[in-house]
Amino acid sequence: MSPRIVAIDGPAAAGKGTLARRLAAHFGLPYLDTGLLYRAVGRRVLDAGADPADPGAAAAAARALRPADLERGDLRGPAADAAASAVASIPAVRAALLDFQRNFGRDHGAVLDGRDIGTVIFPDAPAKLYVTASVAERGRRRWAELVAKGVPADLATVTEEVRQRDAIDAARAAAPMRPADDAQLLDTTTLDADAAFARALELLAGRLPGRAE
Ligand code: DC
Numbered sequence: 001m002s003p004r005i006v007a008i009d010g011p012a013a014a015g016k017g018t019l020a021r022r023l024a025a026h027f028g029l030p031y032l033d034t035g036l037l038y039r040a041v042g043r044r045v046l047d048a049g050a051d052p053a054d055p056g057a058a059a060a061a062a063r064a065l066r067p068a069d070l071e072r073g074d075l076r077g078p079a080a081d082a083a084a085s086a087v088a089s090i091p092a093v094r095a096a097l098l099d100f101q102r103n104f105g106r107d108h109g110a111v112l113d114g115r116d117i118g119t120v121i122f123p124d125a126p127a128k129l130y131v132t133a134s135v136a137e138r139g140r141r142r143w144a145e146l147v148a149k150g151v152p153a154d155l156a157t158v159t160e161e162v163r164q165r166d167a168i169d170a171a172r173a174a175a176p177m178r179p180a181d182d183a184q185l186l187d188t189t190t191l192d193a194d195a196a197f198a199r200a201l202e203l204l205a206g207r208l209p210g211r212a213e
Pocket of ligand 1: 012038
């Protein structure tokens with residue numbers, strides 16, 4: 001494994017994606033949003049008219065996944081969120097996506113964000129963050145994203161959906177969302193994107209060999 005892996009895990013809308021993208025640019029590493037893999041699998045299952053909770057249909061969709069699927073414009077929103085969470089709890093889906101994630105970072109290093117990067121995909125990563133925020137704040141952020149896109153949304157409903165999805169992601173048997181024992185915690189409830197980035201650099205200082213920080 002490349003020693004230059006940054007693993008970023010945590011619940012929905014905690015600020016992982018924004019932070020991971022900035023860290024990737026800072027360290028000169030490629031970035032993979034692994035949630036997109038599960039979203040794209042969920043979409044394929046929906047396209048096939050099947051149930052995302054059906055292990056056979058979901059595993060077939062995961063094995064058929066192509067890079068172009070990650071470019072689709074319909075991978076966000078409540079239906080895609082729910083389908084992604086459902087397929088993500090199926091062990092055969094996770095197994096089918098494992099090599100892609102490991103290969104992505106193996107040779108040159110990478111920043112990856114998800115739920116199990118520090119626990120399952122790259123347990124030996126030298127740099128691990130677990131990014132969280134209160135459920136109220138994460139609901140508000142997800143709601144604001146939808147409103148900014150012109151999607152009508154109700155704050156209480158969106159917050160409840162975030163809470164339910166986290167509960168499913170944390171309770172599932174297959175690679176449940178949890179901090180790795182050696183992850184550093186970063187709570188972004190009261191931090192904006194700049195402050196979260198600054199704090200992340202402090203937490204990761206000295207952990208990535210091979211390049212000045
Ligand atoms: O990070 P996100 O909201 O795009 O993730 C979509 C779903 O996929 C979410 O329910 C958690 C799941 N997921 C996962 O189980 N493991 C990952 N590494 C990334 C996402």
